[in-house]
Amino acid sequence: MYDVIVVGGSFAGMSAAMQLARARQKVLVIDAGMPRNRFADEAHGFLGQDGRAPAAIIRDARAQLLRYPSAEVISGEAIAARADGDGFAIEVAGSSEHRARRLVLATGVADELPPIPGMSERWGETVLHCPYCHGYEMRDLPLGVIAAHPMSAHQAVLIPDWGPTTYFTQGEFEPEPAEIHAFAARGITIERTPVVELMGEAPALDGVRLADGRLVEVAAVFTAPRTRPATPLAAMLGCVHEDGPTGPYVKIDEWGATSVAGVWAAGDGATPMHNATLASAAGVLAGIGAHQASVRAAA
Structure with missing residues (x-):
């Protein structure tokens, strides 16, 4: 024993x-x-x-x-x-x-990642969860936060210290009024049309495609699985x-x-x-x- x-x-x-x-x-x-x-x-x-x-x-x-x-x-x-x-x-x-x-x-x-095509093959490379672990390597690049739960807005407030940030609400996780104020102070763009696909040759990321067909350039996205x-x-x-x-x-x-x-x-x-x-x-x-x-x- x-x-x-x-x-x-x-x-x-x-x-x-x-x-x-x-x-x-x-x-x-x-x-x-x-x-x-x-x-x-x-x-x-x-x-x-x-x-x-x-x-x-x-x-x-x-x-x-x-x-x-x-x-x-x-x-x-x-x-x-x-x-x-x-x-x-x-x-x-x-x-x-x-x-x-x-x-x-x-x-x-x-x-368990959000069920968006292109997420799993980029996990740990350009789809990330912790800015303190991986943010520095993505510094000064266009970054996104794909909301996955009510605390995603808190995550988004952190990200501009590494690069210009877009917050994708996925049509579900709308920031609270105080968070919208913080977003404005931090220069965060809010995008309410859901992300439906990650684009580019994985594990690289060229951008995300939205439900209305628009493409938004990002080099990495953070999310909270x-x-x-x-x-x-x-x-x-x-x-x-x-x-x-x-x-x-x-x-x-x-x-x-x-x-x-x-x-x-x-x-x-x-x-x-x-x-x-x-x-x-x-x-x-x-x-x-x-x-x-x-x-x-x-x-």
């Missing part, structure tokens, strides 16, 4: 596992190899890693983790989780079950979820503990704020929290 199984081998999971390995815990990381950031060529705003490929960061993290003799990593998809005696069992597709006294779920979220848990493991274990602005996430305390004793969660699946640095920091907290719980249990 392991002391801790960490499900998820991206920024949050590896950060949790590192703390546990350094605490000389017997830790297993189960990694499906499908991180949310796999569509992006570079990570940005991550101290010491700016401009590096997310896959390279994760590869280095795995190598560093495996220098610790109490750490293991297996590649595979965790498909089921259950309480099992004094711990938990995780089933891996095509493999046997693995047991641990405690779990850290760093399984992330899956994105709906998010859902990437795996059902937290639900299988009975962890309480909360509703965020883009979708549900696992409810945790300040150390990443979920509503289920012995289970911690970290990363995009456990917060409404999605960012690589925040995910890594949350993994550190969850790893430390899981270790300190073992100390308390043994006292």
Whole structure:
């Protein structure tokens, strides 16, 4: 039996596992190899890693983790989780079950983009969700915000610091009067005719076609996809979820503990704020929290 199984081998999971390995815990990381950031060529705003490929960061993290003799990593998809005696069992597709006294779920979220032709093949390149992660690379270019939920107007107010901005309401997400005032102050153009297609040779973006046939030149668009848990493991274990602005996430305390004793969660699946640095920091907290719980249990 392991002391801790960490499900998820991206920024949050590896950060949790590192703390546990350094605490000389017997830790297993189960990694499906499908991180949310796999569509992006570079990570940005991550101290010491700016401009590096997310896959390279994760590869280095795995190598560093495996220098610790109490750490293991297996590649595979965790498909089921259950309480099992004094711990938990995780089933891996095509493999046997693995047991641990405690779990850290760093399984992330899956994105559901607006159903507009041309979005998916540009995701992570010229269709973006976070200006702090990708805005600088699009600086001084014509930019768009395709509204997808009521907070899209808030997102749009940020974007002019990177480039001239058009806000596409999609005929559904009209800004409030105060937001219209902010748009005017920021020089944001409001376009109420819906975007129906993204144009150009993907992943490049030449512009968007509107429902009335007009073309609007933009080099990149920001949007806020709906998010859902990437795996059902937290639900299988009975962890309480909360509703965020883009979708549900696992409810945790300040150390990443979920509503289920012995289970911690970290990363995009456990917060409404999605960012690589925040995910890594949350993994550190969850790893430390899981270790300190073992100390308390043994006292």
